[in-house]
Amino acid sequence: MLFTEEHQKLRATVARFIDEEINPHVDAWEEAEIFPARELFKKMGALGLLGITKPTEHGGAGLDYSYSVAFAEELGHCNCGAIPMAIGVQTDMATPALARYGSEELKREFLAPTIQGELVASVGVSEPGAGSDVAGLKTTAVKDGGDYVINGSKMWITNGMQSDWICLLANTSDDKPHVNKSLIVVPMKARGVSRAKKLKKIGMWASDTAQLFFDNVRVPQRYLIGEEGAGFMMQMQQFQEERLFGSASTLKALDRAVQQTIDYTRERQAFGLSILDNQSVHFRLAELQSDIEALRALVYRTCEMYIANPDDMETVKLASMCKLKAGRLSRVVTDACLQYWGGMGYTWDNPVSRNFRDSRLISIGGGADEVMLGIICKLMGILPRKKKTS
Amino acid sequence: MPYLFEKEDHAALREQVRRFAAKEIAPFAHAWEEAEEFPRELYGKAAAAGLLGLGHPEALGGTGGDLSHVLVASEELVLAGHSVGTCVGLGSLGIALPPILRLGNDEQKRRFVTPVLRGEKISALAITEPGGGSDVASLTTRAVRDGDHFVVNGAKTFITSGVRADFVTTAVRTGGPKHSGISLLVIERTTPGFHVSKKLKKMGWWASDTAELTFEDCRVPAANLIGEENEGFVAIMMNFVAERLALATQCVAIAELAFRQSLAYARERQAFDKPLTGFQVTRHKLAEMQTRIAAARALTGEVITRYLAGDEQPSLAAMAKNVATDMCSAVTDQAVQLHGGFGYMREQMVERLYRDARLYPIGGGTREIMNELIAKAEGY
Numbered sequence: 001m002l003f004t005e006e007h008q009k010l011r012a013t014v015a016r017f018i019d020e021e022i023n024p025h026v027d028a029w030e031e032a033e034i035f036p037a038r039e040l041f042k043k044m045g046a047l048g049l050l051g052i053t054k055p056t057e058h059g060g061a062g063l064d065y066s067y068s069v070a071f072a073e074e075l076g077h078c079n080c081g082a083i084p085m086a087i088g089v090q091t092d093m094a095t096p097a098l099a100r101y102g103s104e105e106l107k108r109e110f111l112a113p114t115i116q117g118e119l120v121a122s123v124g125v126s127e128p129g130a131g132s133d134v135a136g137l138k139t140t141a142v143k144d145g146g147d148y149v150i151n152g153s154k155m156w157i158t159n160g161m162q163s164d165w166i167c168l169l170a171n172t173s174d175d176k177p178h179v180n181k182s183l184i185v186v187p188m189k190a191r192g193v194s195r196a197k198k199l200k201k202i203g204m205w206a207s208d209t210a211q212l213f214f215d216n217v218r219v220p221q222r223y224l225i226g227e228e229g230a231g232f233m234m235q236m237q238q239f240q241e242e243r244l245f246g247s248a249s250t251l252k253a254l255d256r257a258v259q260q261t262i263d264y265t266r267e268r269q270a271f272g273l274s275i276l277d278n279q280s281v282h283f284r285l286a287e288l289q290s291d292i293e294a295l296r297a298l299v300y301r302t303c304e305m306y307i308a309n310p311d312d313m314e315t316v317k318l319a320s321m322c323k324l325k326a327g328r329l330s331r332v333v334t335d336a337c338l339q340y341w342g343g344m345g346y347t348w349d350n351p352v353s354r355n356f357r358d359s360r361l362i363s364i365g366g367g368a369d370e371v372m373l374g375i376i377c378k379l380m381g382i383l384p385r386k387k388k389t390s
Numbered sequence: 391m392p393y394l395f396e397k398e399d400h401a402a403l404r405e406q407v408r409r410f411a412a413k414e415i416a417p418f419a420h421a422w423e424e425a426e427e428f429p430r431e432l433y434g435k436a437a438a439a440g441l442l443g444l445g446h447p448e449a450l451g452g453t454g455g456d457l458s459h460v461l462v463a464s465e466e467l468v469l470a471g472h473s474v475g476t477c478v479g480l481g482s483l484g485i486a487l488p489p490i491l492r493l494g495n496d497e498q499k500r501r502f503v504t505p506v507l508r509g510e511k512i513s514a515l516a517i518t519e520p521g522g523g524s525d526v527a528s529l530t531t532r533a534v535r536d537g538d539h540f541v542v543n544g545a546k547t548f549i550t551s552g553v554r555a556d557f558v559t560t561a562v563r564t565g566g567p568k569h570s571g572i573s574l575l576v577i578e579r580t581t582p583g584f585h586v587s588k589k590l591k592k593m594g595w596w597a598s599d600t601a602e603l604t605f606e607d608c609r610v611p612a613a614n615l616i617g618e619e620n621e622g623f624v625a626i627m628m629n630f631v632a633e634r635l636a637l638a639t640q641c642v643a644i645a646e647l648a649f650r651q652s653l654a655y656a657r658e659r660q661a662f663d664k665p666l667t668g669f670q671v672t673r674h675k676l677a678e679m680q681t682r683i684a685a686a687r688a689l690t691g692e693v694i695t696r697y698l699a700g701d702e703q704p705s706l707a708a709m710a711k712n713v714a715t716d717m718c719s720a721v722t723d724q725a726v727q728l729h730g731g732f733g734y735m736r737e738q739m740v741e742r743l744y745r746d747a748r749l750y751p752i753g754g755g756t757r758e759i760m761n762e763l764i765a766k767a768e769g770y
């Protein structure tokens with residue numbers, strides 16, 4: 001995939017924005033375990049950064065997905081994983097289905113202001129009892145008059161302590177698990193929505209994560225995205241962007257871990273030479289950088305396929321592979337780098353220590369490694385057929 | 391399963407430690423880890439239960455036994471106490487006292503060892519400096535003789551229990567460069583010029599405090615010199631095998647605890663209409679975790695057995711440390727993965743154990759230093 005001058009301009013804008021508006025505050029936001037989403041997103045919206053691939057009639061830039069990948073990759077310039085993730089939820093995880101399937105009215109009401117950064121978005125799939133097993137979720141949305149009445153709870157919701165609306169996956173019938181689900185826009189100020197708990201995590205501290213409860217929450221039926229019963233399919237499509245975006249955003253974060261480690265080990269002396277001058281150290285760093293480049297190539301290739309045909313199963317397979325490898329490699333790279341910082345690497349404020357903690361999420365969030373493997377198996381045609389249970 | 395070297399008294403000890411840890415530590419484990427501190431009174435309770443005195447002579451207030459008892463107790467303490475930070479905080483005497491016991495005079499043992507074994511004083515060991523961790527022989531904290539005192543200037547970092555320690559067994563440079571210029575001084579916290587310059591925030595081991603210490607014209611009585619001047623390096627080295635075995639044992643215990651948590655969770659948690667243990671990959675993953683724990687424990691056990699028989703194997707001890715630490719990192723990582731989204735959340739024990747585990751390939755000599763040592767010892 002070749003990037004044009006337009007891509008480079010976008011990258012430069014993002015890098016400058018991060019230097020000026022994000023990185024100076026990251027330490028404080030990490031400490032506070034939340035960041036001012038509305039304030040930050042408004043600034044990003046003004047620069048046109050929150051709707052890169054979204055339709056122009058709703059304030060997006062209407063560009064192809066290579067620009068989203070360039071954007072996500074550049075977000076790796078942030079001194080933490082939390083802010084790229086929170087931004088990614090806003091741009092590529094909570095909004096793709098709304099942009100593709102939502103009614104004009106719904107897009108005007110929710111998509112346009114989200115692209116402007118006026119509204120903060122969340123996506124609600126996981127539940128306390130159903131993480132990887134999306135089909136097993138229990139939240140229900142039952143028609144009553146002109147409304148849906150929603151009951152249930154959602155878990156691990158990024159931006160969940162401050163979002164204005166959530167793209168919620170809920171059961172709208174008792175039909176089979178893959179055809180009984182719908183995506184519904186739920187305003188968080190609706191009566192009966194409670195942000196029960198800000199969850200504490202290993203990493204990603206600057207991003208707030210919530211457990212949410214829905215107790216007889218009423219929303220008008222026009223808040224349904226696309227067709228009723230098509231929610232599972234739409235969410236699976238929406239996951240493609242989530243996974244591509246998530247994978248792309250790890251690339252520069254990993255480059256950063258390696259570069260910071262090179263700088264530190266070049267400086268640090270032990271036994272009369274720099275740590276970097278130890279063969280086992282510089283060989284290892286070369287290996288890690290090679291692995292990162294291989295992941296980058298896979299992400300770029302998948303992006304090209306996604307642009308050509310987003311719903312092709314080959315694309316879905318590749319996107320799942322990206323996510324799997326990004327999660328696994330993030331663990332390897334940050335662990336290996338941290339080691340060369342010695343005791344400094346174990347201290348809380350160390351940049352690689354933060355990267356290590358943040359990165360651990362990639363193999364879990366947005367479908368765990370095991371879910372990716374399941375999808376890949378299925379698309380390779382090597383998943384055993386389910387035995388009929390009598 | 392008991393180690394092969396264990397006798398009847400070890401079984402009784404395990405039972406006693408289990409009871410103590412279940413009652414005095416486990417109920418508070420999460421809170422203490424979150425608070426980044428455990429109550430000072432715990433030292434007194436652990437002493438009264440005979441835990442701090444393990445491996446130390448009764449004449450000094452100890453409860454007898456040898457390294458095997460110390461390690462068996464520490465395994466149970468982690469397994470039943472659920473708080474690695476608390477265990478390592480309580481255990482800092484295991485590295486602070488040995489030089490005094492080996493080379494100190496009776497007066498020093500009475501002044502420093504006995505109150506620690508009684509749980510009245512907290513001790514720490516200070517070797518690492520901000521400018522040099524693994525490279526012990528290059529340390530730069532200077533102690534200059536001035537009449538009946540040494541005047542100490544310099545800084546130490548990553549000192550376990552250093553924030554609260556009443557005294558710190560400190561490696562200082564009294565002579566020329568490299569190994570032969572190093573001495574050990576006991577520096578008491580009340581000494582003018584002794585500062586806890588920072589309580590360090592770290593990835594894991596939260597319940598245990600870690601300090602950066604600075605010494606500013608700190609006048610330490612010459613009576614606090616442990617052993618002969620300029621012969622401290624050997625005293626430091628002499629304890630390395632025991633320390634590495636202690637670290638390997640902790641890793642085995644942490645991994646075992648993470649495994650138990652994972653197994654219980656995998657049996658309970660339903661996905662796709664069956665428990666996680668209903669999936670072959672889950673069962674195989676659990677089997678691999680347990681296999682790696684068993685292998686690391688077997689090697690650790692062998693090195694302990696040899697050590698108890700007087701056969702110190704520095705190279706094998708370094709291998710045991712690396713095997714156990716890398717095993718522990720891998721097992722706790724898998725434990726987090728098996729817990730899915732819950733594994734990333736701070737309420738889960740495995741989340742904490744994962745962070746705790748990351749210290750071990752770094753602390754007590756990094757993995758890379760162990761490899762250097764093995765290569766040197768094996769002559770290649």
